[in-house]
Amino acid sequence: MSQDTTAYSADAVEPDTPAPGDERPENRIDRRKTVVLTVLGIAIVAVMWYVATSTDGPMARVFSGVLREAISPQTAAVAIAVVGLNIHFGFTGLLNIGQAGFMLLGAYGFAIALNEGAGLPLAVLVGLGASVAFALLLGVPTLKLRGDYLAIVTISAAEIVRYTGRLSQLTEYTGGSQGLPGSRYRGEFTDLSFFGDGRTTIGPWSYQNTGVDGWWARAVSWAVVLLVVIVVALLVRSPWGRLLRGIREDEDAIRSLGKNVYAVKMQALIIGGGLGALGGMLYVLPSSVQADQMGRQLTFFIWTALLLGGAATIFGPVLGAIIFFSVRILIRGVTNAYVPDSILNTQQTEQFSWVVVGVILMLLVIFRPQGILGNKRELQFNA
Amino acid sequence: MDHRWRTSRHGVGWVLLLGLLAPLLLFLGSAPASAGEVPADTECTRSETTACLQARLPTGVEVPGIAITVTTPSGEEVTQVTDEAGITVFAVTEEGQYSVLLDTESFPEGVELRPDAATEITPTLAPGGQSFVTFNVRADDYTGAISWWDSLAQSAASGLRLGLLLALAAVGLSLIYGTTGLSSFSHAEQVTLGGMVAFMMVNWWGIPFLLAAVLTVAFCAFTGYFQDRVMWQPLRRRGLGLIQMLIVTIGLSLAMQYAFQVLVGAGNVRVISASPQTASFGPVTLTYQSFWAMGISVVVLSVVGFALLRTRLGRATRAVSDNPALAAASGIDVDRVIRLVWIIATGLAGLSGIMLALVLNGVKWDSGMQILLLLFAAVTLGGLGTAFGALVGAIVIGLVVELTPIFGLPGDLKYATALLILILLLMVRPQGILGKAERVG
Amino acid sequence: MPEKTSASAATPDTTANPYADPAARKELVRGIEARPGSSKPDPILEVDNIVRNFGGITAVDVDHLEVQRNIITALIGPNGAGKTTFFNLITGFDKPTSAQTLTHRPEAPAHWSFDGKALDNTSASAVSRAGMVRTFQLTKALNRMTVMDNMMLGARGQTGENLLTSWLKPTWRAQEREIEGKAHELLQRFTLYEKRHDYAGSLSGGQRKLLEMARALMTDPQMIMLDEPMAGVNPALTQSLLGHIQGLRDEGVTVLFVEHDMHMVRHISDWVVVMAEGRIVAEGEADVVMADKAVIDAYLGAHHDTDLGDDSLLTDETMANLQDEAAAEEKHRD
Numbered sequence A: 001m002s003q004d005t006t007a008y009s010a011d012a013v014e015p016d017t018p019a020p021g022d023e024r025p026e027n028r029i030d031r032r033k034t035v036v037l038t039v040l041g042i043a044i045v046a047v048m049w050y051v052a053t054s055t056d057g058p059m060a061r062v063f064s065g066v067l068r069e070a071i072s073p074q075t076a077a078v079a080i081a082v083v084g085l086n087i088h089f090g091f092t093g094l095l096n097i098g099q100a101g102f103m104l105l106g107a108y109g110f111a112i113a114l115n116e117g118a119g120l121p122l123a124v125l126v127g128l129g130a131s132v133a134f135a136l137l138l139g140v141p142t143l144k145l146r147g148d149y150l151a152i153v154t155i156s157a158a159e160i161v162r163y164t165g166r167l168s169q170l171t172e173y174t175g176g177s178q179g180l181p182g183s184r185y186r187g188e189f190t191d192l193s194f195f196g197d198g199r200t201t202i203g204p205w206s207y208q209n210t211g212v213d214g215w216w217a218r219a220v221s222w223a224v225v226l227l228v229v230i231v232v233a234l235l236v237r238s239p240w241g242r243l244l245r246g247i248r249e250d251e252d253a254i255r256s257l258g259k260n261v262y263a264v265k266m267q268a269l270i271i272g273g274g275l276g277a278l279g280g281m282l283y284v285l286p287s288s289v290q291a292d293q294m295g296r297q298l299t300f301f302i303w304t305a306l307l308l309g310g311a312a313t314i315f316g317p318v319l320g321a322i323i324f325f326s327v328r329i330l331i332r333g334v335t336n337a338y339v340p341d342s343i344l345n346t347q348q349t350e351q352f353s354w355v356v357v358g359v360i361l362m363l364l365v366i367f368r369p370q371g372i373l374g375n376k377r378e379l380q381f382n383a
Numbered sequence B: 001m002d003h004r005w006r007t008s009r010h011g012v013g014w015v016l017l018l019g020l021l022a023p024l025l026l027f028l029g030s031a032p033a034s035a036g037e038v039p040a041d042t043e044c045t046r047s048e049t050t051a052c053l054q055a056r057l058p059t060g061v062e063v064p065g066i067a068i069t070v071t072t073p074s075g076e077e078v079t080q081v082t083d084e085a086g087i088t089v090f091a092v093t094e095e096g097q098y099s100v101l102l103d104t105e106s107f108p109e110g111v112e113l114r115p116d117a118a119t120e121i122t123p124t125l126a127p128g129g130q131s132f133v134t135f136n137v138r139a140d141d142y143t144g145a146i147s148w149w150d151s152l153a154q155s156a157a158s159g160l161r162l163g164l165l166l167a168l169a170a171v172g173l174s175l176i177y178g179t180t181g182l183s184s185f186s187h188a189e190q191v192t193l194g195g196m197v198a199f200m201m202v203n204w205w206g207i208p209f210l211l212a213a214v215l216t217v218a219f220c221a222f223t224g225y226f227q228d229r230v231m232w233q234p235l236r237r238r239g240l241g242l243i244q245m246l247i248v249t250i251g252l253s254l255a256m257q258y259a260f261q262v263l264v265g266a267g268n269v270r271v272i273s274a275s276p277q278t279a280s281f282g283p284v285t286l287t288y289q290s291f292w293a294m295g296i297s298v299v300v301l302s303v304v305g306f307a308l309l310r311t312r313l314g315r316a317t318r319a320v321s322d323n324p325a326l327a328a329a330s331g332i333d334v335d336r337v338i339r340l341v342w343i344i345a346t347g348l349a350g351l352s353g354i355m356l357a358l359v360l361n362g363v364k365w366d367s368g369m370q371i372l373l374l375l376f377a378a379v380t381l382g383g384l385g386t387a388f389g390a391l392v393g394a395i396v397i398g399l400v401v402e403l404t405p406i407f408g409l410p411g412d413l414k415y416a417t418a419l420l421i422l423i424l425l426l427m428v429r430p431q432g433i434l435g436k437a438e439r440v441g
Numbered sequence C: 001m002p003e004k005t006s007a008s009a010a011t012p013d014t015t016a017n018p019y020a021d022p023a024a025r026k027e028l029v030r031g032i033e034a035r036p037g038s039s040k041p042d043p044i045l046e047v048d049n050i051v052r053n054f055g056g057i058t059a060v061d062v063d064h065l066e067v068q069r070n071i072i073t074a075l076i077g078p079n080g081a082g083k084t085t086f087f088n089l090i091t092g093f094d095k096p097t098s099a100q101t102l103t104h105r106p107e108a109p110a111h112w113s114f115d116g117k118a119l120d121n122t123s124a125s126a127v128s129r130a131g132m133v134r135t136f137q138l139t140k141a142l143n144r145m146t147v148m149d150n151m152m153l154g155a156r157g158q159t160g161e162n163l164l165t166s167w168l169k170p171t172w173r174a175q176e177r178e179i180e181g182k183a184h185e186l187l188q189r190f191t192l193y194e195k196r197h198d199y200a201g202s203l204s205g206g207q208r209k210l211l212e213m214a215r216a217l218m219t220d221p222q223m224i225m226l227d228e229p230m231a232g233v234n235p236a237l238t239q240s241l242l243g244h245i246q247g248l249r250d251e252g253v254t255v256l257f258v259e260h261d262m263h264m265v266r267h268i269s270d271w272v273v274v275m276a277e278g279r280i281v282a283e284g285e286a287d288v289v290m291a292d293k294a295v296i297d298a299y300l301g302a303h304h305d306t307d308l309g310d311d312s313l314l315t316d317e318t319m320a321n322l323q324d325e326a327a328a329e330e331k332h333r334d
């Protein structure tokens, strides 16, 4: 039996890594799926790229908008928050319905610290610290109870963070309902850039090298995404990650095996929330801290992106975020270009696209709970 | 057994329906009368040529006699003073941008503008439309001058009102949770739906308010039936996990919120645009509508409570909450009970929504979301899944929320107190006031 | 743990367990008084005044119980007797009413200890870490994880489960190998080896029982508490499992198990405890207990002079007779 030297099978996490020694049929199928998806993805991007750069007309504008959105730093920022939620929900089964609250808190901590004169590293720590405190506040009373309680508490607490941020009494720090303009805290981050001045154009992507919302912000954001994905992959494919999945399946069983379920859930809540905060910081770097931009919609957005990409997978969250943002721009662009204003004006198109998001979320959960990358078999068994 | 069951089901269904609707019918005689008593200067009826511009002070700052001047796009100036509710309504006819100016000179002692709040607001309005402008004024000292005890009484009355209206929705949420185990996050939108549908019926289709209210409750109850029919029951049959269903309710809640926006817009709308009349009992001043709403709520809650305790169906519901498998084994049609629970819960939520829209100055696409926390806090406080607990919990939460500002916290944070209480409660007694612990293994 | 491999070995290893020798066991058991709550020479678990009420009904009300170390004790009793609730209470999955409310028998608070260590306020996971590991009547297989992952979760003291070291694979790779070896061995013993890569959710009911038991053994428990381990396991496998349970005992593991099948109880248990309506109504060796009037009453709700352990009881005819008799008596009473 010791000829089977697989480290504990990681295939539930990443279906496309076959266990050496004894390959199972599902692995072959999963690998084929990976190949098909990759080819399909490349083909779609290539078509959009071609239309955007080589043709002229409304679709060229729509597609270049989509491609721009796909690599925007805010997409990257949300992708990180989705990875965080994946730790909560995908791996541990924690129902955090206030991920935007973690983002907002991280953003406030970060921007206020910078405004108060702290350096960049300290500001990042302040943002992360705020999210840890938030996780403890919400987790201590609820993580021993049924999952619904965490849901109730997070959805409400995120709203309260938003109200509090907008309080006129706190205008001095949070900017009240006006928010904090990015120009006040961004300086130190752009100063770090070694991309120099000028402008670089690659296909439909044409940005300043450094600038407010340029290549520098994109490079840093996506580098952080990559780093986060690597760290999370290492974490969830370790015995600790196995513990998380065990807790997701049945806490009591894990408890009966002598594991400190409460502590592990708390660790997961803190790590996922911390990633949310990190995403929040990147989210506000190219723009500003606006409480209302990080409200419930953003949370729902993050959820939809997670379920779209595939919960409990490594790359699902990132893919989900990219596809989600792109598709929304696509829907909006196409409706704006082809549906006359008399039927749906721009604002209604926007609202309508949110209705669609809600419906997609419902349909995904019902009909394709495994998302794009998830393992169908893993979801067949209801706990 | 089955036969007896079916006949009694209809009987009880009618009792419940009547219980829901009868109080509204009682409302019939009084409302037009009170509408007629509204002083001419606060009345504004929208028409093809007239738009209504309501200027007001924030809820909780009902200060009369503050002068507000409206300048029309063509430069005409009109000045009015606020009424007892801190509201004044201008009937205007021009299209374009108006200027609404608050006269701070007219402030009585103790009333002041909040720091960095505007004294001038410039809404855009066209005939047939309406606009609400709120000046961010605070009156800590003004209410202080009334005497702390009086304002305590006033807040307690508002709290009781909020609690009773929340209870209508919370009882339904709790029944759903009890019978299906589902925490329905879209229940808050069902409350909004009540206000929205009533608004559309009254203001778009010109249906008289009382009829509209009855139709709204019926419609909301129908949405419950419909949802269970096309969605929840099939999902239960498929064995979809509770967590997945919970996420489905979140999706539904998002879709509903934005559907409201597409239909009605992002602003606040009022079901009845006339300023309400108020009545005073000692230090407590509330609108007539509030008294009616509280009365209706008490009657409906009593009927529901009676039905739960005394009717066969009520007992069946409690049996399903207790142990669905056992209930099914003893001949109860669990699916039918759950269907009825959905109908009643959404009907009650709709009723609650109409009355909340009346007493809280209108309804907005996210009004439900604002009270979601309160609903869950109420249900949790009472012990998840126990209907009577939800009632007690709702009243406690209503009181807490309204009394918070009295004890010196910023009014914007009154919902935070509810969260704080919830968190403290969960730490001390996880199963709530009346709840029971769950079985392991 | 090489000594663990000698499951059901021909010559019992009396160094791990002095009572691995049947004669020694017989002698030990003879010396214990056969009455509810009797004291044992070397109790591993001691329970006092544990009461659990659900609304009106008292599910468990145990004044005193001791479980002897190193032997197999069976806990039997009719459905609803409170056996599972009792398991839940002492393993920290439920709290006794007598501990929660100060008004309840303040003169006699609930108290129970394992291996000399008080467990009154101990969480379920700490109870397990103390060495008392239980399985569940309604199995708790981790459905969306493989059988192997289920097993691996049982192992104690894993460096890789510590958040700080988990992302450094070299710190836990060797340990992981070792645990895998152990898991494979147990899976083979429990005939699940071929299934090791399947999701636990795809296992049959009986296989889940096996998996749960094997997973519990991954923790190297001092005492294992099995709630109906054989329910749904086929007879051939039951035989070999009984052998494994005896093997565990011989290695020094104390076993407490709930079982409804009297043959099985008789076959492997050294001591039997009988619960009815929440109380301990009898204790003793299998033969003695099954002939006890109180026990027969508890099971059949009527007075009989039949020995429960009598194999003839299990023929359909006798059983039908008994039930008729019981029914007649019921009617008589109304």
Ligand SMILES: Nc1ncnc2c1ncn2[C@@H]1O[C@H](COP(=O)(O)OP(=O)(O)OP(=O)(O)O)[C@@H](O)[C@H]1O
Residues within 6 Å of the ligand: B437, B438, B439, B440, C054, C057, C059, C077, C078, C079, C080, C081, C082, C083, C084, C085, C086, C137
């Ligand atoms: N969480 C609970 N809420 C209410 N009653 C409960 C709960 N758990 C157990 N009970 C009741 O306590 C009594 C004892 O139940 P328990 O499960 O301990 O019996 P048991 O001896 O294990 O029965 P079986 O042999 O059928 O498994 C039963 O009457 C049961 O209905």
Ligand SMILES: [Mg+2]
Residues within 6 Å of the ligand: C083, C084, C085, C137
């Ligand atoms: Mg049992």
